[in-house]
Amino acid sequence: MADSTTKRVTSADVARLAGVSRATVSYVLNDTPRQTISPATRDRVLAAAADLGYSPSAAARTLRTGRSDVVLCLLPDWPIGPEVGSMLGELSAALSRHGLTLVVHPGNRADRPMSELWKAITPAAVIAYTEFSDAEIAAMRSAGVALVVAVSRRGRGRVLAVPQELIGRRQAEHLVQRGHTRLGFAYPDDQRVRFFAEPRLAGVRAVCAGRKLPTPVGLTVPLDPAVAGEAVRRWLDTGVTAVCAYNDEVALAVLAGARDAGVAVPGSLAVIGVDDIPPARLSDPPLTTVTTDQVVVGAHLAATVVAAMSGRTGPELPAADIVRVVPRRSA
Known part of the structure; x- marks a missing residue:
C-alpha cells in the first residue's frame, strides 16, 4: 500500500542537504548561464539531488521559463507497427x-477532441499527422503552441513525412x-x-504508366494463406509475374x-514488401523490401x-536519398 504521508522532495530539501541556497540549486539544476558557481558546489548540489531522488516540477519549469x-x-x-514505432523512437531521441x-x-x-x-x-x-x-x-x-503538420492532403504547407508514393515507385x-512487365499490387x-496504401499503389501505377506497361492488378490480401493463395492464382491467370505488397506483413x-x-517464388512470381521487419530476413525465400532511414526522419x-x-x-x-531497396531472394 502506498504511503499517503510521503511528501514530494523539493528544491528546499536539496538546498538543506547541500548546504546552499535554493537559488544556487536552481542555477545548478537548470544549468543557468553566467553564474559563478564552483565545481565543488555544483557537484555537491547534484549529489544531494541524486541522493534525494529530486526531480524538478515540469509545471514549475513551465511557469518559470x-x-x-x-x-x-x-x-x-493507425496500427503502431515496427516502422511507426522506429520513427517515434528516433524522434524521441x-x-x-x-x-x-x-x-x-x-x-x-x-x-x-484534439483541442x-x-x-x-x-x-x-x-x-500532427491529421488536418x-x-x-x-x-x-x-x-x-x-507551434504546430507542425507532417502530412497534408489539402496542399497546405510543406509535406514533412516521407512521400508514400516514392516507396511504391521504388518497389515498381x-x-x-529485373524484366517484369506485368505487376500486381x-x-x-x-x-x-x-492513408499509406493508396499513395503507394499510385507510385506503382505511375512507374507502369511512365514505362507504358499495363495497369497493375490490385488485389486485397488478408493475412490468411488460403485466401492469399487465391490471390496468387488470380495474378498468374492475368499474366502477373511480380507483386508489390503494401508492406512486409502483406508480402x-x-x-x-x-x-x-504451389507457386515458386521468385521463379513464377516475384514479391517485394516495405519496412524491412525482422521476419523479412527469415522468410523462405528471404523477402526483398523497401526501407526508410528512420534515424534521418526522426532527426529531420x-x-x-x-x-x-x-x-x-x-x-x-x-x-x-533515404528510401532504398533491400534486395533479397524473393525478387
Whole structure:
C-alpha cells in the first residue's frame, strides 16, 4: 500500500542537504548561464539531488521559463507497427537532444477532441499527422503552441513525412529493372492504413504508366494463406509475374499464399514488401523490401519542430536519398 504521508522532495530539501541556497540549486539544476558557481558546489548540489531522488516540477519549469518542454505528437487511428514505432523512437531521441520530451497520443478525433488534448498538456509544439481547422490553428498560435503538420492532403504547407508514393515507385522500379512487365499490387485488408496504401499503389501505377506497361492488378490480401493463395492464382491467370505488397506483413502473406498454391517464388512470381521487419530476413525465400532511414526522419522532424518553435523554416527532407531497396531472394 502506498504511503499517503510521503511528501514530494523539493528544491528546499536539496538546498538543506547541500548546504546552499535554493537559488544556487536552481542555477545548478537548470544549468543557468553566467553564474559563478564552483565545481565543488555544483557537484555537491547534484549529489544531494541524486541522493534525494529530486526531480524538478515540469509545471514549475513551465511557469518559470514561460515554455513547456513537451512536444505532443498526435497520431490518427493507425496500427503502431515496427516502422511507426522506429520513427517515434528516433524522434524521441532527437528531441531529447534539444531538451524536449515527446508525448505520443494514438487515436482519432472521436476518442477526444484534439483541442482538449493540447490544452490539457500545454505543449511547446504539436506534431500532427491529421488536418486541423483554421480555428484550431488560430487557437494554438494564440496559446504560443507551434504546430507542425507532417502530412497534408489539402496542399497546405510543406509535406514533412516521407512521400508514400516514392516507396511504391521504388518497389515498381526494382521489379521493372529485373524484366517484369506485368505487376500486381497486394492491398491490405485493414482500412486504417489506406492513408499509406493508396499513395503507394499510385507510385506503382505511375512507374507502369511512365514505362507504358499495363495497369497493375490490385488485389486485397488478408493475412490468411488460403485466401492469399487465391490471390496468387488470380495474378498468374492475368499474366502477373511480380507483386508489390503494401508492406512486409502483406508480402509474407503473399509468400504463404504462393506456397499454398504451389507457386515458386521468385521463379513464377516475384514479391517485394516495405519496412524491412525482422521476419523479412527469415522468410523462405528471404523477402526483398523497401526501407526508410528512420534515424534521418526522426532527426529531420525534430529539427523542424525546433525551427517552428523559434519561427524559422525547417530543413528539407532528403526523401530520395533515404528510401532504398533491400534486395533479397524473393525478387
